[in-house]
Amino acid sequence: MTTQHPSLTSDDLAQDFVAFAVDAGVLRFGEFKTKAGRLSPYFFNAGLFDDGAKLGRLAEFYARRLLASGVEFDMLFGPAYKGITLAAAVSVELARLGRNLPYAYNRKEAKDHGEGGTLVGAPVRGRVLIIDDVISAGTSVRESIAMIQAAGATPCGVTIALDRQEKASEHGVDAAHSAVQFVRRELGLAVVPIATLADLLQYLQQQQDPTLSASLPAVQAYRERYGVSE
Template identity: 35%
Template sequence: MEDYKKEFIKFLLNNNALRFGEFTLKSGRKSPYFINTGMFCDGKSVAKLCNFYAAHIVKVLGAEKVDVLFGPAYKGIPLCVATSISLATSFGINKPYAFDRKEAKGHGECSNRKKMIVGHELKNGEKVLILDDVFTTGQTKIDTAELLKDIADVKFAGVLIAVDRMERGNDNENAIKEFEEQTGIRVYSIISVKDIIYYLEKHKKTEEAEKIKKYLEKYGV
């Protein structure tokens, strides 16, 4: 496993953003682990979190393939702002950001939909990277892509999330794969649940690792 993945998992654990136990997900499933990036709620931790996002953009995606960072409300908002800052301060790369006003979502003409976007004014042909914490269902990301397409004829550099849980949706389909096939937009993640299992086994936390393995046997892709 790459060093940055080990560092990211350690960072999640140290900030209680990766927890073990029994957690009821929105889907109703009982999960032996839980990811909560909402634990990063101060300047130091958010800066470090988004430095991982920025590093992934530079080293894996390629910064030249991204024109704009977009953060869907609400959790995506601090991600896109702080990642933009991290790209500038840590890598010397200046990228604009934008996010939507969730409370104003609805149907309407393009001129009204433009008012839903805060920050950079999207332009035709720009390559947009959507930043979020996790990928639960593809529908929310599809809604975001459709909103942006209504505003300008943008292209998509992808979706970047913190952790890929690598599990099926409620319809037993791979939500990420289904989204990629439907939209042509690729989903990237800093780490996956398999990286977490590997890390736990290497650090002699076999009980937690085995519980996650059993969970994936039932719900994994």
């Protein structure tokens, strides 16, 4: 198996990713209202990895994190919609690194012509790794698990770009835990994030740029109010 470049530790990879996300305008600081109605001092929008260079770099981070994670998987599954692009891009990068694996994704609406059904791409078989940008609730993961199991395959884990490490607010998830913890503990799947909120805090703590370092107190306060213990 191809492994992460030896000169970069896991923490280095996370710090490089956070810096990349900030430079790309994907990770922003200010005041943003979340889906849960919370006022967050930062916003991560993976939809802004919106050109070939950014998407290629994002795929590199995912692939290197996965290859270093020890999670064994036979293919990638991208839930509609953001997961579709991610599964395709990361499969290309994995192949470039010597690990050529199939990928599949789902449609929101089933087709009744052509190949039909809701699943597109390679046959869903073996150990299937779900790929997405974040886990806001366990709902999307549960839907993916159901599709994978219905195809006769085994869901083995989830990989995401950023773990917000904050208490879940969605129905069905214990409010004392995060959605990522729910997936790990209740659904029994490994979750492999490229970076976490703790990595984001470390990035801000090390900043020389006063514009960025000024966001540190607000992010720390948000973590103290909504954060979960790992």
